[in-house]
Amino acid sequence: MSRTNPNFLNGVPELLVLKLLSRREMYGYEIVKAIEEDTGETLTFGEGCIYPCLHFLEEKKLVSSRRKDVRGRSRNYYQLTRRGAERLEELNTDWDRVTAGISLLMRNKHA
Amino acid sequence: MSRTNPNFLNGVPELLVLKLLSRREMYGYEIVKAIEEDTGETLTFGEGCIYPCLHFLEEKKLVSSRRKDVRGRSRNYYQLTRRGAERLEELNTDWDRVTAGISLLMRNKHA
DNA sequence: TTGACATACCTATTTGTTTGAGGCATCCTC
């Protein structure tokens, strides 16, 4: 976790997943589609990225899950935990700092 | 290069290096320090990241280099090429799209 | 009813980037 750089980019999937779950419980497949849609088709994280991410988050107690059967389909719904909400705060701050830092360098006119 | 996602994050060092070189020629060690300073200590890319990046950029003809002796020190100064300037435009656009996309999802209030 | 496609879950392998640690040499300061 504590690296030289806040895991700016690698942490993006984690950030987006936590953010989505902060609004309502969702299941994996739904999250994959939501990231595509909600970012205006800019970002696409495959299932091979999101599912392991969810498992990792659950292991770290940042999300919890429950099975739910919907129209003959078995879905794994994930909810944000209190710790997850705290983690989201952190990542959010990190992301803002990173974009601010890059923005600083990019707009810097001097020399 | 052409991945599902524009190489948002992995491409950050490349973006910053090209941007710095678009202002004036610089040498490796200087770039490493400049990234730290100009991002307000937010980002730190080690020499093990920046030097290979420079070599890669040179190989791809996005930058060129020349030796220069300054105060008994031999420095490798890099300049942006025309192609490098074009590449910078691309990465800049990509970065803006990515941050816009993430921003979209993060600020999205619905559902 | 069969075939295609979307839904829904999962994991293993590969690819790629960055970190961390090292090595080398010169210069300056104490």
Next chain:
DNA sequence: GAGGATGCCTCAAACAAATAGGTATGTCAA
């Protein structure tokens, strides 16, 4: 002359994400 900053470099490892695979059910149309 020792330590630290400067200046270059590379390799091994850690890690994240992409790719590609696997399973199963539902729906729709031919």
